[in-house]
């Protein structure tokens with residue numbers, strides 16, 4: 134059981150002392166809040182650094198968010214992938230939304246305890262969000278065919294990033310059918326190219342320029 138940020142430091146070599154301290158704090162914070170409000174499976178708390186934090190940071194192996202960019206995390210649950218990404222990219226603004234208020238309470242408490250000034254958390258359905266973003270990130274919310282209509286009109290059109298504005302969705306398993314049914318132009322990036330743990334063998338970042 135990994136209860137420190139050592140695994141994160143293995144793959145992200147340039148973390149500041151402040152970022153390392155924040156990643157280290159996550160175990161105690163999620164152990165405390167998850168015991169009260171279930172945001173990740175109780176068994177999974179032991180795998181927090183691999184299955185939740187490092188998995189969330191897989192997006193960063195594909196896209197480096199810039200200072201001032203705005204990122205929406207749809208269906209963030211307890212804050213994944215938004216909280217780990219907000220620690221990694223402190224100059225980027227993250228808006229984390231979920232349709233369940235008590236999950237947003239956990240996110241708000243965790244962000245406050247970490248002093249993350251670049252995180253805003255809102256109890257909202259994705260369809261109710263009324264703002265524009267450079268990127269939308271998400272994990273384990275719904276099929277792409279249902280997800281895309283929620284967020285397709287929420288993008289800035291003037292990307293200053295190396296990649297065009299769009300969706301960065303963490304997905305696992307057999308994706309060909311899901312992408313084909315959505316009729317979206319999606320690109321798949323395997324996380325096994327970056328992370329050697331078995332968990333990542335079937336995990337992808339799905340990128341959909343919007």
Ligand SMILES: C[S@@+](CC[C@H](N)C(=O)[O-])C[C@H]1O[C@@H](n2cnc3c(N)ncnc32)[C@H](O)[C@@H]1O
Nearest residue numbers: 208209210213231232233257258259272273274
């Ligand atoms: C399986 S959980 C995943 C949570 C988190 N992304 C993670 O990977 O740990 C799916 C989350 O999506 C939220 N959700 C489902 N439909 C939503 C919608 N239309 N707008 C916002 N949140 C939604 C649910 O409340 C739930 O917290």
